[in-house]
Amino acid sequence: MVAECFGPTFQGEGPSVGQQSLFVRLSRCNLSCPGCDTPETWDWSRFDPREVSTRHGVEDLAAWVMARSPRLVVVTGGEPLLQQPQLVDLVQVLSGRRVEVETNGTVVPMPELVESVSGFNVSPKLAAFAAPGDRRIVPEALEALAACGKARFKFVVHEAGQLDEVASLVEEFSLPDVWVMPEGANSAVVLRTMRELADQVLGRGWNLTPRLHTLLWEAERGR
Numbered sequence: 001m002v003a004e005c006f007g008p009t010f011q012g013e014g015p016s017v018g019q020q021s022l023f024v025r026l027s028r029c030n031l032s033c034p035g036c037d038t039p040e041t042w043d044w045s046r047f048d049p050r051e052v053s054t055r056h057g058v059e060d061l062a063a064w065v066m067a068r069s070p071r072l073v074v075v076t077g078g079e080p081l082l083q084q085p086q087l088v089d090l091v092q093v094l095s096g097r098r099v100e101v102e103t104n105g106t107v108v109p110m111p112e113l114v115e116s117v118s119g120f121n122v123s124p125k126l127a128a129f130a131a132p133g134d135r136r137i138v139p140e141a142l143e144a145l146a147a148c149g150k151a152r153f154k155f156v157v158h159e160a161g162q163l164d165e166v167a168s169l170v171e172e173f174s175l176p177d178v179w180v181m182p183e184g185a186n187s188a189v190v191l192r193t194m195r196e197l198a199d200q201v202l203g204r205g206w207n208l209t210p211r212l213h214t215l216l217w218e219a220e221r222g223r
């Protein structure tokens with residue numbers, strides 16, 4: 001189930017920020033964050049899945065990618081690891097491209113997926129972001145991702161007071177390669193939050209990423 005394919009655009013978040021990319025956004029999620037910026041991928045109480053998602057075979061998606069030039073393909077969602085067997089097929093068919101998978105870190109990746117992706121951008125949800133009752137921290141999934149050697153951990157933070165919660169998770173699960181990203185649906189909030197966070201993120205030895213697509217295009221879809 002695919003919500004949308006778009007690009008070329010720039011990877012807007014994380015270690016590959018600024019790189020020309022194609023995006024494949026898969027439907028469905030196992031969490032239900034109130035502040036989710038892509039509720040059309042999973043919230044069937046507000047969106048009709050027959051209108052907002054399409055069944056595309058791996059061959060279709062691969063043909064869409066192969067007809068375009070960017071070397072980086074970002075698979076996001078929703079939670080793309082809910083469709084792991086198909087995702088493994090897709091990544092294997094795209095073996096000439098680099099494929100990054102954005103995930104909420106609650107699903108243990110299959111060994112075939114670990115083998116074939118370039119990297120996982122793992123965004124565990126902080127308490128204030130997830131819905132109460134959502135199983136936002138799944139230790140065996142975070143441990144598997146932290147140990148796989150291909151994961152970087154990207155935390156969406158809305159104010160500096162949340163950095164201690166990030167530090168606790170980093171310590172508890174020995175998370176390597178930590179990135180902090182400002183929460184914000186518009187460029188003014190993204191910039192203000194990044195400025196508020198910058199010195200503390202530096203002090204803690206972590207990395208900072210903007211939401212480049214939000215700075216450039218605000219909340220426009222398909223960018």
Ligand SMILES: Nc1nc2[nH]cc(C(=O)O)c2c(=O)[nH]1
Pocket residue numbers: 009010011012013074076077102213223
């Ligand atoms: N340009 C751009 N970069 C992104 N990186 C992660 C995205 C996502 O929605 O997961 C995203 C997105 O939606 N657009």
Ligand code: SF4
Pocket residue numbers: 029030031032033035036037038039077078079104125
């Ligand atoms: S995990 Fe991501 S896609 Fe799923 S509800 Fe939360 S923000 Fe939305």
Ligand SMILES: [Mg+2]
Pocket residue numbers: 037038
């Ligand atoms: Mg997004």
